[in-house]
Amino acid sequence: MDSHRLTSALADTPIDEEDKDVDGDPGYVWAQALHWDVLRGLGHPDQAIRRAQWDYHHMRGAPQAFSEVLDGTELVVLGTAERLL
Numbered sequence: 001m002d003s004h005r006l007t008s009a010l011a012d013t014p015i016d017e018e019d020k021d022v023d024g025d026p027g028y029v030w031a032q033a034l035h036w037d038v039l040r041g042l043g044h045p046d047q048a049i050r051r052a053q054w055d056y057h058h059m060r061g062a063p064q065a066f067s068e069v070l071d072g073t074e075l076v077v078l079g080t081a082e083r084l085l
Contacts, residue, residue, distance in 0.1 A: 006041025009034055 005015060012027045012034070014020045019033040028034040032053070039049045 001043045002041045004041075005037055009037035009041055 008015050014028050014033065014037070016033075019028050019030070019037070021027055021029050035053075036049055039052070040046070
C-alpha cells in the first residue's frame with residue numbers, strides 16, 4: 001500500500017503535476033486520475049486498474065442491462081473471461 005499516494009488522493013491533492021488543475025485551482029483535473037491514484041494507493045496493480053476502467057467504459061453504455069443482471073438470480077458472464085492456467 002502506498003499511504004502517501006492514497007492520502008494525497010483522498011485530500012484531492014494530486015502528486016503528479018500532469019493531474020493538477022491548470023488554472024491553479026486545487027484538486028484533480030480528471031476524475032479518472034483521482035480514481036487511478038486511490039486504487040494505486042490501495043495497492044492494486046496497474047493491470048487490474050486498466051481492466052476495471054475498460055469494464056466501466058464498456059458497461060456504462062448499457063445501464064439497463066447491468067441493472068437487470070444485478071436484480072437477477074441467474075449466473076451471467078459480463079465481458080470477456082481470462083483463461084486460468
